[in-house]
Amino acid sequence: MTTKRLNRFACLLGVGLLMAATIFAGNALAEGLLPTDCIKCHDKQPKDIASNGLSHKTEISCVDCHEAHRPSSPNNIPQCNKCHEGTAHFDLTGCLNCHNNPHTPKVISIDKDLTEPCLTCHTDQMAQLQQYESSHTRVACSTCHRERHPFIPDCLHCHSPHKEGMDMKVCLTCHKPHMPLEVTYPAETPSEYCAACHDDVYSTLKASKFKHGKFECAKCHQDKHKTIPRCQDCHGENPHPPAMHEKFPQCGQCHGIAHDLNK
Template structure:
């Protein structure tokens, strides 16, 4: 009988040991295969990785809440807990086909902190195709510069005058893009806001002539006559029509025969006599 009791006790001890073992094994399995949160929760990470948690909470942007999605487990039990970007960013896009995500996104805990090097063009075009199109359609020396020669950090806009001198002392540093476009700098565009003084930076004689005579043209801006494209010469009738008697206009091929230069009208002096002749 005593032997039976002994056996039964032994059995019970065995069973208990077995149970304990099972529970322990299950606990271990869940720790290894499921999720480190079971033992070290994300709220614990900061106890040892204060800097990372701080960065993530201040600059983590969309990555902020993804700690456990990126790092599954923890060394030494778990190895290879550093995720690949492509694990999540795997949609079809030119941008996600680039190599070396972390050459620009240098810190996954601050994903929008982007570092650029001096010679980048191709990766920029994965998003800014339009700028590249302009640079190629209108070749200039800017076309052979890397994007990051001018944009040294993402979103930076440098003033043109960091690299060029204005055309004259009177020209303002921020006036350049009124006439030039950064990605097609030789295509001079004509807006309404161009100052005559700025045309005068290069056309000094014309500017002087225009501003020092007494005719009413002196108040007309350069671009209201020379409109649309650089070098365009206007016809007088664009603004005046044909103001005189038809006989006069058919006899004289150009208005200038009587009025002289557009920049220095000399109407009365040049033509009084002719008018007298015409009236006869």
């Protein structure tokens, strides 16, 4: 026998003797062990419970879950549904996949591909992912929300920015993570963000001496990407005498383009 096995044997013998002693003493607990005994041989679990046991510390004790002990009962691990049942969440299988340590029930780590179990509590995000199909729809929730609950990933873990210096806060002005292709943005979005892809337009506009040159792109191209405004949206249907508009129906025939009216 190795020392380790010998120790284990000695310990189990200890449990046997301890139990025999308490049963002999007429203890009400069938198995004889009290919660205060556990710490004599197990130090990790009592420590975990003491520091982070939450309701598993305050509402119940070791022996509500571990009703028996070796050697008389080698299988004293409880099923969670012994005490938790009646909701969709409690019908899940593999509770310990997320609640990996029952002694710290709310320290939740996520190290597998998971989507379905998340939906027992979060439905809005899935609704968006499905309504607005994108590459993000095809990965598991835990591809992004990984390691622990609740973890928020940084876009830049997986993507490079359109332009150096853009951080995640900037990404979120135009993209929503659960519908990334629905690009929308507020009216005060800085033109520099657009310039990352529309450098030519940006330079033209900035060089223009006309009043449009001072506007942010988003003032005209409002809200949703690729929206094109009509000049008349801002200047009214007939800024000039009707005869003039009849002869030259396009504003551009005299004013050129919005980004540089002179051209």
